[in-house]
Amino acid sequence: MMMMMMKTEMAAVFVNTLLLLCCCFITSTVSQENVYAAAGEDVTLRLKNKLDSSERLYWKHNGTQIALMKSGRVVIGVDEGLGTDGSLTLRDLKKGSVEVYTSQIFKGGNLEHENTFIVRVLDKVQKPTLVATCEKHTETFKCQVPQAEGLTIAWLQDEKPLKETGPTLTRDPKKLTAESSFKCNVSNHISFEISQPVKKTCPVPDPPATKELFGFDFWTMVGILAGGGGLVLLLIIVTIVLCTRARRRRHNRLKAEGRGELEMAWSNQQQQQQQQQYQPARHGGPGLKAS
Ligand SMILES: *[C@@H]1O[C@H](CO)[C@@H](O)[C@H](O)[C@H]1NC(C)=O
Ligand SMILES: *[C@@H]1O[C@H](CO)[C@@H](O)[C@H](O)[C@H]1NC(C)=O
Numbered sequence: 576m577m578m579m580m581m582k583t584e585m586a587a588v589f590v591n592t593l594l595l596l597c598c599c600f601i602t603s604t605v606s607q608e609n610v611y612a613a614a615g616e617d618v619t620l621r622l623k624n625k626l627d628s629s630e631r632l633y634w635k636h637n638g639t640q641i642a643l644m645k646s647g648r649v650v651i652g653v654d655e656g657l658g659t660d661g662s663l664t665l666r667d668l669k670k671g672s673v674e675v676y677t678s679q680i681f682k683g684g685n686l687e688h689e690n691t692f693i694v695r696v697l698d699k700v701q702k703p704t705l706v707a708t709c710e711k712h713t714e715t716f717k718c719q720v721p722q723a724e725g726l727t728i729a730w731l732q733d734e735k736p737l738k739e740t741g742p743t744l745t746r747d748p749k750k751l752t753a754e755s756s757f758k759c760n761v762s763n764h765i766s767f768e769i770s771q772p773v774k775k776t777c778p779v780p781d782p783p784a785t786k787e788l789f790g791f792d793f794w795t796m797v798g799i800l801a802g803g804g805g806l807v808l809l810l811i812i813v814t815i816v817l818c819t820r821a822r823r824r825r826h827n828r829l830k831a832e833g834r835g836e837l838e839m840a841w842s843n844q845q846q847q848q849q850q851q852q853y854q855p856a857r858h859g860g861p862g863l864k865a866s
Contacts, residue, residue: 607691611764613699614670619662620692622678626661630687634663635677668696695764700726703761705770709777714751716744718759718770729760731769748777 612618634642642652656664756772
């Protein structure tokens with residue numbers, strides 16, 4: 576008995592599961608999406624599924640039925656913008672409005688597809704003005720738009736996108752060349768506008784490498800001066816050395832001459848002395864007598 580009951584229970588569960596699965600397949604597909612439209616322009620809402628002549632199509636606006644197609648023909652809604660393919664064209668959209676449109680496709684009595692479109696009507700963005708200022712040695716770019724709500728701001732440096740977002744961009748002016756140009760790209764869901772390119776405004780002193788001295792490049796001038804100075808110094812040293820050598824040579828020569836004269840003088844004296852010694856000996860002079 577117990578076994579039998581369990582078996583029937585299991586069978587019931589199985590059948591229920593199967594039914595649920597079948598229901599899932601039968602159940603209509605449902606979707607919802609946002610549609611952004613420009614104020615004053617038309618927008619066409621297209622069906623997600625191809626409509627066949629055995630199906631009925633209803634369009635609802637804010638829950639109220641506005642169009643009907645059946646057997647492949649438009650029954651109601653030509654004025655509402657219903658097309659022969661089942662799409663709905665909305666005209667003369669008012670800025671700022673949010674409207675809900677739903678398409679429903681029935682086959683027999685069953686709802687097969689239900690697609691909801693939330694239509695938001697936006698203004699196109701206006702061209703932004705980009706202003707660069709130098710604030711506390713920082714280059715500051717401000718992207719100005721008349722009405723900034725719901726807008727996305729992106730930045731471009733030399734046509735390449737930057738990762739920054741937001742209305743203000745700051746940069747170290749030392750890291751920018753005079754040619755670096757910036758733009759801001761302002762967008763919403765339906766349009767975008769890019770500002771005029773703007774360059775840096777912070778005055779940056781030229782690095783020493785590009786400084787000029789007497790019209791020459793700074794470092795070239797330093798090189799020339801250093802080279803010239805070196806040459807002058809070399810000349811001075813050479814002159815000193817030459818002078819010293821010349822003086823020493825003259826000194827030596829004088830010394831040598833002096834010594835020669837002395838020697839000559841000395842030998843003369845000796846000769847004279849010898850002559851004086853011999854003379855008295857030969858002539859019996861008073862010199863010898865005295866000694
Ligand atoms: C439709 O509903 C939205 C809010 O869901 C409302 O803002 C809009 O004015 C409604 N449109 C009409 C025509 O009633
Ligand atoms: C500006 O932004 C829009 C929206 O994000 C984008 O489609 C467009 O390519 C951007 N333009 C440039 C030049 O980056």
